Amino acid sequence: MSQTSSAESHPIYPPPADFSARARVPSMDDYQRRYDASIADPEAFWAAEAGELLWREPWTRVLDWQMPFARWFDGGKINVCENCVDRHANGPLRDKAAIIWEGEPGDQRTLTYGQLHEEVCRFANVLERNDLTAGDRVIIYMPMVPEAAVAMLACARIGAVHSVVFGGFSSESIFDRLEDSGAVAVITADGGWRRGSVVPLKPAVDEAVAKYGKIKRVIVLRRCGNEVAMNPATDVWWHEAAAAAPATHSPAAFDSEHPLFILYTSGSTGKPKGILHTSGGYLTGTYATCKYVFDMRPEDVYWCTADVGWITGHSYIVYGPLANGATQLMYEGAPNHPDFGRFWSMIERYRVTIFYTAPTAIRAFIKAGNHFPAGHDLSSLRLLGSVGEPINPEAWTWYHQHIGGGRCPIVDTWWQTETGAILISPMPGATPCIPGTATRPFFGIDAAILDDAGNECAPNQDGRLVIRKPWPSMTRTIYNDPERFKKTYWSDFPGLYTAGDGARRDEHGNFWIIGRLDDVLNVSGHRLGTAEIESALVSHPAVAEAAAVGRPDDLKGQAVAVFVTLKAGFTESEELRRELRNHVGHVIGAIAKPDDIHFAPGLPKTRSGKIMRRILKELVCTGQVTGNITTLEDYSVIATLQQKIAH
Ligand code: WTA
Numbered sequence: 001m002s003q004t005s006s007a008e009s010h011p012i013y014p015p016p017a018d019f020s021a022r023a024r025v026p027s028m029d030d031y032q033r034r035y036d037a038s039i040a041d042p043e044a045f046w047a048a049e050a051g052e053l054l055w056r057e058p059w060t061r062v063l064d065w066q067m068p069f070a071r072w073f074d075g076g077k078i079n080v081c082e083n084c085v086d087r088h089a090n091g092p093l094r095d096k097a098a099i100i101w102e103g104e105p106g107d108q109r110t111l112t113y114g115q116l117h118e119e120v121c122r123f124a125n126v127l128e129r130n131d132l133t134a135g136d137r138v139i140i141y142m143p144m145v146p147e148a149a150v151a152m153l154a155c156a157r158i159g160a161v162h163s164v165v166f167g168g169f170s171s172e173s174i175f176d177r178l179e180d181s182g183a184v185a186v187i188t189a190d191g192g193w194r195r196g197s198v199v200p201l202k203p204a205v206d207e208a209v210a211k212y213g214k215i216k217r218v219i220v221l222r223r224c225g226n227e228v229a230m231n232p233a234t235d236v237w238w239h240e241a242a243a244a245a246p247a248t249h250s251p252a253a254f255d256s257e258h259p260l261f262i263l264y265t266s267g268s269t270g271k272p273k274g275i276l277h278t279s280g281g282y283l284t285g286t287y288a289t290c291k292y293v294f295d296m297r298p299e300d301v302y303w304c305t306a307d308v309g310w311i312t313g314h315s316y317i318v319y320g321p322l323a324n325g326a327t328q329l330m331y332e333g334a335p336n337h338p339d340f341g342r343f344w345s346m347i348e349r350y351r352v353t354i355f356y357t358a359p360t361a362i363r364a365f366i367k368a369g370n371h372f373p374a375g376h377d378l379s380s381l382r383l384l385g386s387v388g389e390p391i392n393p394e395a396w397t398w399y400h401q402h403i404g405g406g407r408c409p410i411v412d413t414w415w416q417t418e419t420g421a422i423l424i425s426p427m428p429g430a431t432p433c434i435p436g437t438a439t440r441p442f443f444g445i446d447a448a449i450l451d452d453a454g455n456e457c458a459p460n461q462d463g464r465l466v467i468r469k470p471w472p473s474m475t476r477t478i479y480n481d482p483e484r485f486k487k488t489y490w491s492d493f494p495g496l497y498t499a500g501d502g503a504r505r506d507e508h509g510n511f512w513i514i515g516r517l518d519d520v521l522n523v524s525g526h527r528l529g530t531a532e533i534e535s536a537l538v539s540h541p542a543v544a545e546a547a548a549v550g551r552p553d554d555l556k557g558q559a560v561a562v563f564v565t566l567k568a569g570f571t572e573s574e575e576l577r578r579e580l581r582n583h584v585g586h587v588i589g590a591i592a593k594p595d596d597i598h599f600a601p602g603l604p605k606t607r608s609g610k611i612m613r614r615i616l617k618e619l620v621c622t623g624q625v626t627g628n629i630t631t632l633e634d635y636s637v638i639a640t641l642q643q644k645i646a647h
Contacts, residue, residue, distance in 0.1 A: 011435065031440070060076075076256040083287075088113040094113055096112060097112055099111045100329050102331050104333025128158055137162075138186070139162075141164075141186065143191070144333075149330070153318065163183065167192060167309060168590050175208040184214065185216055189221040190223055193224065195334045270532050270534070271532075277420050285474075286315040287320060295428050296326050301352045301380070303352045354385070355381055355384050359525065386399070412426065419471075419499075420473030424438040424440065427440075440511070447466070447511065450463050464517065465499045466499065468496050500520065522550075524591070533560060534546045536592070542576060545603060547563045551596070560593075561598065596620070602637040604638060615627070619638075620645065624642075
């Protein structure tokens with residue numbers, strides 16, 4: 001792997017003195033001292049953090065590590081929901097706003113911790129009255145409304161395992177998740193507002209539930225008032241069931257390793273992986289990272305723009321901030337509705353102090369024009385965050401200047417669905433920020449970069465990012481597939497977690513994340529497996545074979561380019577192209593629709609018949625093929641494809 005230039009030429013932004021003065025980690029010396037101590041004895045560090053949570057029974061052992069299976073805080077009993085809600089509702093934070101919500105049409109609601117407690121209790125009672133109990137799996141398919149958080153928390157409260165499916169996924173994706181998780185209930189809504197119209201949700205659930213056939217109950221929130229079909233055998237309205245349920249509920253205590261949720265994410269096969277997270281360790285990780293990385297203060301108004309359907313929404317909208325007793329803003333709709341000033345208007349109106357978003361959104365804002373943020377008072381902001389993909393230095397600098405007014409540190413947070421919580425990020429009061437690097441590992445995180453032989457890379461040498469010690473919020477397994485779990489994350493280097501990301505570390509110890517090393521694309525910060533897109537394409541009657549690759553895209557980071565070989569009797573046309581795009585949208589969801597569809601009479605293959613995606617990738621990125629093609633079976637396909645792409 002190649003040597004690359006040093007970090008010396010990059011501008012460095014030290015933390016502002018007034019920020020450091022009040023920060024939990026006020027200097028690099030302090031960070032280093034605490035980091036070194038946490039690596040010398042990670043269990044002591046994590047136990048101290050876990051000790052700030054409410055445990056019904058203390059743990060007897062901090063870590064039981066039977067590689068690759070971890071058990072954290074064994075013997076301890078905890079209720080995650082009680083930590084996020086009751087602990088604050090029963091104390092001085094009772095009347096503090098927990099969630100300030102704005103719907104896309106402009107409707108507003110605030111739930112204090114006391115009110116959130118009441119909603120969660122009612123809904124936990126609803127779940128129990130519908131025969132749901134600890135260990136049952138529940139699919140949540142909802143818009144970004146406070147009830148999405150209430151549904152997750154109520155599941156956690158009764159020990160049911162939620163699996164949130166992003167509202168942009170198709171009914172087939174819901175069906176796959178119902179089947180894999182063996183879910184018995186679905187919580188959904190009539191629809192949600194997006195770019196000025198109602199996006200219906202219930203029909204996709206209906207289709208999936210009918211095909212699956214094993215659902216006891218579908219609970220439906222009325223959000224938009226659009227018409228929905230209610231099946232009397234299974235469906236109940238949220239508002240009716242909640243009104244009839246008591247407003248108090250006493251939470252049971254669960255083992256620290258009790259499953260909390262399954263979240264499906266793309267991997268390198270056609271079947272998404274059910275990433276399983278458990279209770280005590282996950283909450284410890286999200287609580288501690290929120291506290292240090294966002295340096296949350298009681299008076300902060302925190303806003304994470306992710307959707308609860310992704311891990312960022314789980315860890316940094318629901319569990320982390322609420323465990324910290326934070327006040328947060330939640331928004332239902334699109335960033336550009338009614339125009340690209342929406343976010344900035346909300347920051348101004350709610351006096352947001354911490355803002356956490358994705359590079360793809362930042363790039364869209366840059367394109368929309370500086371006059372949008374310039375028209376708003378953003379002086380309440382004190383800290384910015386970025387997540388989901390590498391943030392390019394141009395986007396970083398724009399974010400710093402136009403949103404942060406040059407005064408806010410930016411925490412570029414690297415982590416994954418599997419890691420549960422942030423693993424690499426600046427500490428905002430300590431770490432000098434350099435655009436493009438997520439900088440240093442969090443306390444207790446032993447991150448390294450290895451070459452293919454497993455040796456640690458020299459500074460600035462590209463390699464594979466690994467984590468060498470277990471941490472509490474790590475995924476425990478792939479649901480129903482421990483073998484895949486071992487193979488995917490723990491087999492490259494014995495005993496080490498491989499993230500699947502390429503990275504390098506500069507001579508100052510900063511981690512620069514380069515991107516995925518596997519067949520996973522990162523489109524607008526969302527993970528998509530090339531194999532998933534390919535299997536969606538070949539399920540169309542016209543398609544004989546398909547290959548998907550990523551190409552760089554100014555806005556999305558990566559765009560999806562696919563090569564499709566048609567079956568005999570089908571002809572290339574614009575109409576078929578449109579149909580194939582929509583077909584992928586129908587099978588997976590709109591986020592997976594290919595950007596470019598190239599009809600290919602043949603695909604480049606090895607003599608053993610494997611599609612050489614590397615060649616296709618080079619073709620879509622550069623229009624050329626320069627790499628080694630000696631294993632190619634038929635050289636003429638390349639010339640044909642080159643011509644096709646040129647047109
Ligand atoms: C990428 C999102 C560079 C990375 C929390 C990782 C990043 C994948 C960053 C996980 C970052 C996430 N810099 N790359 N700050 N954050 N990634 O599971 O490739 O949706 O493996 O979790 O996103 O995506 P996931």
